[in-house]
Amino acid sequence: MGTSPQRSAFAAGLVLAFTAVADHAWPQAASEPAPSVQGVPPQLASPPPAPPDQGRKENPGLLNEIGKLLENSTSVLPALKSPKETLDDAADALSRLARSPGVKGRVLCPAAGNGAPDCNVAADRLCQAKGFRQGKSVDVDTTRNCSVKALLSGRKPDETECRTDTYVIRAVCQ
Numbered sequence: 774m775g776t777s778p779q780r781s782a783f784a785a786g787l788v789l790a791f792t793a794v795a796d797h798a799w800p801q802a803a804s805e806p807a808p809s810v811q812g813v814p815p816q817l818a819s820p821p822p823a824p825p826d827q828g829r830k831e832n833p834g835l836l837n838e839i840g841k842l843l844e845n846s847t848s849v850l851p852a853l854k855s856p857k858e859t860l861d862d863a864a865d866a867l868s869r870l871a872r873s874p875g876v877k878g879r880v881l882c883p884a885a886g887n888g889a890p891d892c893n894v895a896a897d898r899l900c901q902a903k904g905f906r907q908g909k910s911v912d913v914d915t916t917r918n919c920s921v922k923a924l925l926s927g928r929k930p931d932e933t934e935c936r937t938d939t940y941v942i943r944a945v946c947q
Contacts, residue, residue: 875911875943875944875945875946876899876900876903876905876908876943876944876946877942877943878899878902878903878941878942878943878944879914879940879941879942880895880896880898880899880902880940880941881895881938881939881940882894882895882913882938882939882940882941883895890938890939892910892913892939892941893909893910895910895939895940895941896908896909896910896941896944899941899944899946900944900946900947903946905946905947906946906947907946907947908944908945908946908947909944909945910941910943910944911943911944911945912941912942912943913939913940913941913942914939914940914942915937915938915939915940916937916938916940917935917936917937917938918935918936918937918938919934919935919936920934920935922934923935
């Protein structure tokens with residue numbers, strides 16, 4: 774199984790970063806022998822029974838866990854695309870966009886539940902008015918609309934006398 778240079782560089786950086794932390798926080802194994810039972814000389818103390826041989830000896834610790842992670846890296850790390858694959862995907866998306874019929878018009882974006890303009894609905898309405906099923910907005914226009922009374926008063930209208938309307942003016946339809 775081949776690995777990409779980006780994945781190898783990521784793995785090497787991960788190992789280096791955790792190695793620096795591991796030296797201070799998580800020792801891999803005890804460096805000194807266990808202390809002997811009080812009153813019994815070390816040569817007479819019986820050693821603990823050996824665990825059954827399971828093939829590869831597990832060494833609990835950070836570096837061992839990183840090793841396991843890197844062995845199974847295909848399930849943890851996302852698949853990286855080559856620059857050529859990325860450009861090919863972008864070219865496909867642009868060609869699909871160029872083939873999609875774009876329409877012009879002016880449809881008000883209604884207010885959503887949170888008060889923000891919902892321009893997806895407006896793009897769908899613009900495309901449906903032109904005979905298509907649905908659409909995505911490409912360009913919007915925002916205007917500030919104030920009441921006639923506020924405009925004729927000769928003073929600058931305050932925010933309560935004006936509202937901001939957003940319109941979809943171009944959409945790509947399907």
